[in-house]
Amino acid sequence: MEHDFGRTLEGYKVLLEKARKELPKKVVHRSRFVIPVPEVEIVGRKKTVIRNFKEIADVLHRPPQHIAKYFTKVLATPATTTGKELIIRGQHPKSRIVQVLKNYVQEYVICPICGSPDTELVTISGILYKRCKACGARTPVRELRAIFQHQCISIDVSLPYARRRISSRTPSTT
Numbered sequence: 001m002e003h004d005f006g007r008t009l010e011g012y013k014v015l016l017e018k019a020r021k022e023l024p025k026k027v028v029h030r031s032r033f034v035i036p037v038p039e040v041e042i043v044g045r046k047k048t049v050i051r052n053f054k055e056i057a058d059v060l061h062r063p064p065q066h067i068a069k070y071f072t073k074v075l076a077t078p079a080t081t082t083g084k085e086l087i088i089r090g091q092h093p094k095s096r097i098v099q100v101l102k103n104y105v106q107e108y109v110i111c112p113i114c115g116s117p118d119t120e121l122v123t124i125s126g127i128l129y130k131r132c133k134a135c136g137a138r139t140p141v142r143e144l145r146a147i148f149q150h151q152c153i154s155i156d157v158s159l160p161y162a163r164r165r166i167s168s169r170t171p172s173t174t
């Protein structure tokens with residue numbers, strides 16, 4: 001019986017692997033919380049599109065607009081969503097997109113206490129929190145507001161004529 005068991009176990013593993021391969025991809029993703037690999041396409045010279053953006057947002061349980069704001073902030077360029085896709089101005093390699101997405105998940109999805117991805121964003125007394133449905137922990141997270149403010153200010157300051165103000169006044173004789 002015992003050596004039979006070993007053989008059966010081996011057979012079982014093979015069957016399990018086979019069954020797993022035959023499962024629809026989405027089922028595997030959901031149970032293990034695997035973020036779909038972004039389908040990144042650079043369109044012309046001016047934009048980068050994530051084709052499966054909605055699918056990613058659905059897995060993360062976050063509004064597509066919130067993720068779009070994060071991309072805008074991190075890449076310092078406008079990123080807008082159609083609800084289905086994410087359109088980012090400029091050319092951005094897939095590796096960069098993946099990195100930004102991972103950082104988003106780390107900051108806005110994963111619970112830092114127990115590591116669960118089953119969290120939600122809630123605002124309490126004006127502060128945005130990531131609340132964990134698994135362990136109940138509440139962690140404050142950064143708001144994504146006033147994204148372009150700093151850029152506008154720095155552009156104004158760097159204008160060449162800003163330095164040309166004459167400080168000394170010529171005394172008038174009249």
Ligand SMILES: [Zn+2]
Pocket residue numbers: 111112113114115116132133134135136137
């Ligand atoms: Zn937790």
